[in-house]
Amino acid sequence: MQRAALFGGGGDAQMAAGDLGELLVPYMPTIRVPKSGDRVYKTECAFSYDSPDSEGGLYVCMNTFLGFGREHIERHYRKTGQCVYLHLKRHVIEKVPGASGGALPKRRNAKLFLDLEANGDLSSDDFEYEDEAKLVIFPDHYEISLPNIEELPALVTIASDALLSAKSPYRKQDPDSWEEELQASKHAKSLVQLDNGVRIPPRQVGWKCSKCDLRENLWLNLTDGSVLCGKWFFDGSGGNGHAIEHYKETGYPLAVKLGTITPDGADVYSFDEEEPVLDPHIAKHLAHFGIDMLQMQVAENGLRDNDIKPRVSEWEVIQEAGVKLKPMYGPGYTGMKNLGNSCYLNAVMQAIFSIPEFQRAYVGNLPRIFDYSPLDPTQDFNTQMAKLGHGLLSGQYSKPPMKSELIEQVMKEEHKPQHNGISPQMFKAFISKDHTEFSSNRQQDAQEFFLHLINLVERNPVGSENPSDVFRFLVEERTQCCQSRKVRYTERVDYIMQLPVAMEAATNKDELIAYELKRREAEAARRAPPELVRAKIPFSACLQAFSEPSNVEDFWSSALQAKSAGVKTSRFASFPQYLVVQIKKFTFGLDWIPKKLDVSIDMPDFLDINHLRATGLQPGEEELPDIAPPIIIPEEPKALDIDESSVMQLAEMGFPLEACRKAVYYTGNLGAEVAFNWIIAHMEEPDFAEPLIVPLFGGAASGGLGAVGLDNQPPEEMVSIIISMGFQRNLAIQALKATNNNLERAMEWIFSHPELEEEDGEPALNVMDLENRTNANILAETRSEGPSIKDGPGRYELFGFISHMGTSTMSGHYVCHLKKEGRWVIYNDLRVCASERPPKDLGYIYFYHRIPS
Secondary structure (H helix, E strand, O other), X not given: OOOOXXXXXXXXXXXXXXXHHHHHHXXXXXXXXXXXXXXXXXXXXXXXXXXXXXXXXXXXXXXXXXXXXXXXXXXXXXXXXXXXXXXXXXXXEEXXXXXXXXXXXXXXXXXXXXXXXXXXXXXXXXXXXXXXXXXXXXXXXXXXXXXXXXXXXXXXXXXXXXXXXXXXXXXXOOOOOOOOOOOEOOOXXXXXXXXXXXXXXXXXXXXXXXXXXXXXXXXXXXXXXXXXXXXXXXHHOOOOOXXXXXXXXXXXXXXXXXXOOEOOEOOEEEOOOOEEEEOOOHHHHHHOOOOOHHXXXXXXXXXXXXXXOOOOOHHHHHOOOOOOOOEOOOOOOOOEOOOOOOXXXXXXXXXXXXXXXXXXXXXXXXXXXXXXXXXXXXXXXXXXXXXXXXXXXXXXXXXXXXOHHHHHHHHHHHOOOOOXXXXXXXXXXXXXXXXXXXOOOOOOOHHHHHXXXXXXXXXXXXXXXXXXXXXXXXXXXXEEEOOOOOEEEXXXXXXXXXXXXOHHHOOOHHHHHHHHHHHHHHHHOOXXXXXXXXXEEOHHHXXXXXXXXXXXXXXXXXXXXXXXXXXXXXXXXXXXXXXXXXXXXXXXXXXXXXXXXXXXXXXXXXXXXXXXXXXXXXXXXXXXXXXXXXXOOOOOOOOOOOOHHHHHHHHOOOOOHHHHHHHHHHOXXXXXXXXXXXXXXXXXXXXXXXXXXXXXXXXOOOOOHHHOOOOOOOOHHHHHHHHHOOOOHHHHHHHHHHOOOOHHHHHHHXXXXXXXXOOOOOOOOOHHHHHOXXXXXXXXXXXXXXXXXXXXXXXXXXXXXXXXXXXXXXXXXXXXXXXXOOEEEEEEOOEEEEOOOOOHXXXXXXXXXXOXX
């Protein structure tokens, strides 16, 4: 029998029917049927972004269920000795003239059985898909076409069918991991919409439930255009359930939540299917009621509307809408698919892999990383980083579209679809698997994800140098007792320079005052708002605010052995090779939801911060003694200070009285609404309804707190409030100490350091441990010689920035602008184009590289 060519037709390798069973006998022990919990990777290669759509198709191991492209299948065979693979290939076929066109075949068509997305580059009127599956036996590449039920052993047939019917490996596996992927509603394609003349007005005209006048948690029925309120607790908001009552009366199945509509999609719920769903025709369904999705933007309170002036709207300016942008292709110009609010990940990774040190560490070491990867490369950080870096930088997945006159010829001869952009699904699954927020489909803070990524880079060294060293720098903090004038100098590690927004320095204050008056008048009269006026803040004012001393609340002076007034000043003890600057646009409202300051800051292309270099202890300065403050345990517990009116409001909702008292106490008497959120988060706990027990001051402190020595012990009441929100005690104490016992700043600090918590299987970190670790949340132990620092001059040039659109880190959209080959390029998920008007004044995170001296 002749050896079949792997990349050829393999015709000589087709076995006679009677020989198939005998051929497979030696390999039967290596063939497995996937069980519940097994992940089957049949849509993406473990080492590349090849798929069944690719020219060589995809090979799925019949033992490990991992997928491999043509370039990597031999590596897996050599490493494991596994011989039997299921080869999957999707062919693009030109439709026969006269055949019905206009739509792709349905998924249940026998010729279309792979769970793949349609190629948007091809016209469904001219082309259709046909899927092919066959068994391939290595090393001789014998091929057995499927289905072949009569000749194949039963085990092989069952295993093949199970692999072909397996669901996505990224679906929810347990309550604490992945969210279920939304499925297209069965009603979307054939949804009937009544021609009743209903048109939905802009937000400023006033949306409200047509039955009870509620103005929040409103849903638009996509059949008749009724605007009705949702049910209580649905999506975290209150309502009277009129939307579902309307469905029960009419049977109209689909509704979209007003306030979630953006150019990228909307939240749709199916009353009939009783779950959130996708509506592939949502743009058409909304247009029926006069809503243009492409013009929907974020307005106040995170709600969207379509009447904001395009020339000033944050969404329009940052995405450079209204300007014809030239698409970019080739190495370094590869887009990334948005997996559903994963734009924060896309923007950060585009910026990271524009840095040469990361390119060398992962793409430069790609052969070695792949050769030494574990048997399951989907669970190896360095493998997934190398895979992503290669996908973005190789140009293999960023090819210009074929000229129209060549399409017919190419499709007839090669049947090769175009590959543009990559889907970071496997990367996101791994990098976020142990993180509650990043593993969800919710929007996240790009700065938090950047620190999370650096954390993982630190934990998984590759090569002799750690690429994250380029971001690391030392901060010198000088604390001075205002009464004794004595000082203390300490150092900490950081990765981001956080610049405050100096709102008081706005250069257009008169315009802002006039705009606010007009906005309030328009809101009262339910008119469209005036044209937006954005605060203009000089960068120099933000830099000045960063360098100014800040008061240290409840400062305990070791010189006086008592509380005193204190001030703290921060300076750079070293300058990083790459300076990451975050503009602190986000603050917190009374409901602890992040709010964003809509400002314009004239960020410089060239930055000199040499004047911020630390100087250390100066002649004439006297250091504060290294004496620990005393821990005072009160003789009697303090009387409980609980807002009884808030307690009664919650009790009237049906919650246990003791639970209501705890909720109000642990949220610091901030009101019934904040306490209600505490109840929802803790109502499953076994002691939910037990009486409130307030620990004595320091009574529950972990060992070693009395020896902390340098800062005062945070008030137990504040520690309890943070613990009640779901954070660990160690983290609560560290956050309060880092922010001088300011509760609001402590919460912001925690959100900026999402991974400073006890690791599974590792002992809890005490406070002294945490203080000696990096401010950016790196848990790797600090070496005796100290952290690796790439110090140098403090002169920098801007080469990239990430911008956020929306009113909160919990919503909105991110894009990235990078300067490559002398010009700015915008990376907006899959769309990569030459930038014409880079909005450098509206960025959120800026990337500077050091200018050589």
